[in-house]
Amino acid sequence: MSKAFMLKPDLSYLNLDSDKALFQLNVAQLVEEALKNGEGTLADSGALAIDTGKFTGRSPKDRFVVCDALTADSVWWGDINIKFTPEHFDSLFEKVTSHLNQKDFYVRDAYACADENYKTTIRVVTETAYQNLFSNNLFLRLAADEVIGQPEWTIIAAPTFLADPALDGTRQSNFSILNFSKKMILIGGTGYTGEIKKGIFSVLNFILPEQRDTLSMHCSANVGKDGDTAIFFGLSGTGKTTLSADPERGLIGDDEHGWGSETVFNFEGGCYAKCVDLTAEKEPQIFNAIKFGSLLENINYFPQTRTVDFSNIDKTENTRVAYPIDYIENAIIPSIAGVPKNIFFLTADAFGVLPPISKLTPGQAMFHFISGYTAKVAGTEAGVTEPQLTFSACFGKAFLPLHPTRYAGLLGEKMQKHQVNVWLINTGWSGGAYGVGKRMKLAYTRAMISAALKGEFENIAFDTDPIFGLHIPVGCPEVPAEILNPRNTWTDPKEYDQKAAELALAFIQNFKQFEDYASDEMLASLPKVVENTH
Known part of the structure; x- marks a missing residue:
């Protein structure tokens, strides 16, 4: 050689x-x-396509x-x-x-x-x-x-x-x-x-x-034309990469960031995007980043071609593409911006009971950050084949060498100092649990996040969810009003109540490990449900 x-x-x-x-x-x-x-082949887009072997x-x-x-x-x-x-x-x-x-x-x-x-x-x-x-x-x-x-x-x-x-x-x-x-x-x-x-x-x-004394975060981040930074916490599969890739806003990064005294900054120089069911229409920025120099992992081609079939998950649902951040047209280089005005916690709720958007009080923000609820999506870990209920502290438990309360404490200090708006976004199921309901439409999620970033909820009334205490806007531009309150989307409201109580108890049980560290405000954010002991 x-x-x-x-x-x-x-x-x-x-x-x-x-x-x-x-x-x-x-x-x-x-x-x-x-x-x-012999490590891989060239796709017709010019990207190198490889298989990672036994582990995907x-x-x-x-x-x-x-x-x-x-x-x-x-x-x-x-x-x-x-x-x-x-x-x-x-x-x-x-x-x-x-x-x-x-x-x-x-x-x-x-x-x-x-x-x-x-x-x-x-x-x-x-x-x-x-x-x-x-x-x-x-x-x-x-x-x-x-x-x-x-x-x-x-x-x-x-x-x-x-x-x-x-x-x-x-x-x-x-x-x-x-x-x-x-x-x-x-x-x-x-x-x-x-x-x-x-x-x-x-x-x-x-x-x-x-x-x-800097907060490290499992999140994506972008910034608006007026310099308003937004960060998106969430586990793999909840939409961090997709939702931060917004043509209206500059991309700081899609996965890992630090929040220092004056800046939010990317740890990385590229993106590692899931590409199952990827299309140019749904996610044009990611789709267009797949070109020479990009690395495709564990994808399949259409037969007798070098064209990627993004819907084919025969090898894994965790198909990926890795590319430099400057393959995204509106990437911010260097990848630094000011402290955030809005924080979004992304969860893929497989129970189908959390609202698609809700505003959190500071106590609720700390509670949901340290809970880190989502459904673990198929493919991101060995052995996971369908969504599973999981609580991952700080939306990144698997990567935390320190106790979760260390990160939660830092986040609380920074939220309070900078008066940040915090939103809980359900990118998961609506109208029923996984297997019955349908995944929230990406277009609706984008519209809700856009409304939050533009301050369009400031003059809209909010309903309070009786179990989780979440503040749900009664309307949102470009989103049908009936989907904002998840109970309304279920055919049988009693089934919704039963499932909501089940999820609430799971939250309560998970939080017991943190109760000794929790403030009164955090404890007041626990779901309100009476456990049936009979």
């Missing part, structure tokens, strides 16, 4: 052979490498954090942050680097955090060219003449390396391990690129609140 175009970084700190490193290849070179290696989503049970003097008393240990010994990490590190030294591998220097005050340098070492292309697209790219020397953080990803659980301390052959003391992320046994991006997100979720 020719290395005439490759620089040679000093990788001795990783025990890696610099002569085997294909360093900082450009997009065309990475695509050529991927095709040469993250594997949360195989995500570990090294427990040592730095993390023992600060990390929120449990089923999210699973303890891993320093000895097992060191042993696996030696095995993975030895594995990579048997072949050529790909190295990319980049950084996270668009605000220069928070800039974090990253080196990504990958076994495959497509993982390196993903890293180029998702992280912030260095200037052509920029050299970082030894980076702050290093990611090593080797999908064909399989761990031996009996020897290596893993659960099975795949793993993603964060080592905060060595500032390293070690990934093996999985080709799913989301593990790379979420590894760095978890790192920033540890560093920023602890060291910089």
Whole structure:
């Protein structure tokens, strides 16, 4: 393999052979490498299409954090942050680097955090060219003449390396391990690129609140022509990427942000969008971003063509496309804006009982943030095939190294200081639960969010939901009034009441773990339902 175009970084700190490193290849070179290696094919749009192999989503049970003097008393240990010994990490590190030294591998220097005050340098070492292309697209790219020397953080990803659980301390052959003391992320046994991006997100979720008093957020963000920033919290599949891609507003980012003293800033330099059922009509910005340099994951073509069939989910419902943020025409570069005027909590309610839009009091905002309710949508995690009731603290529990109350406290302080409007948006089901009702129309959701951003609810009356206490507007431009109150959309209102009580009890039960930390205002926001003990 020719290395005439490759620089040679000093990788001795990783025990890696610099002569085997294909360093900082450009997009065309990475695509050529991927095709040469048989990693994928070119779609007729020009995008590289690859399969990630056995894993088409993250594997949360195989995500570990090294427990040592730095993390023992600060990390929120449990089923999210699973303890891993320093000895097992060191042993696996030696095995993975030895594995990579048997072949050529790909190295990319980049950084996270668009605000220069928070800039974090990253080196990504990958076994495959497509993982390196993903890293180029998702992280912030260095200037052509920029050299970082030894980076702050290093990611090593080797999908064909399989761990031996009996020897290596893993659960099975795949793993993603964060080592905060060595500032390293070690990934093996999985080709799913989301593990790379979420590894760095978890790192920033540890560093920023602890060291910089800055709120790290699992959210998308955009900004209006008048400089009004909006942020959208939500788990995968609730609409963060789709709803922030608004042609009327500048895109700050689609997934991960920090809220500092004066700015909201993107952690990333690209977008990782779900593309199931994608069409140019419904989501033109995302559709048009699929071109040369973009990376399509686990899609299928129409037979005998290289045209993507976005409705085909034979491999997974979690089909994805990764592209640089400047593939979106109205992206804000650098991806920074002022503090938000509006916050939207997105939930895909599979019970079909939450209103499509409601305004929250500060106490309700804190309650719903720390509850993080949604239905986990098929495909984003291994084994999830239909929506499941889930509570994910701060709308990102899977990525929180610290206790959720640390993030909730920061959000509460910032909401109060800046007098932010907070809205709960149900992008899930209406007229019945999953299997009976229908998913809320995207056009209606967009219209409701647009009305909130334009201040069109300021002179509209609100009804109060008797169970959840939510404030529901009685009207909204371009939205049928009858869908605003979810009880009206059900054929049998008594069935709605029964389902609403069921969801309310689930909220109450989940919140018990946070009651000792909760303010009176948060406790007053618990749903009002009497549990039937008979």
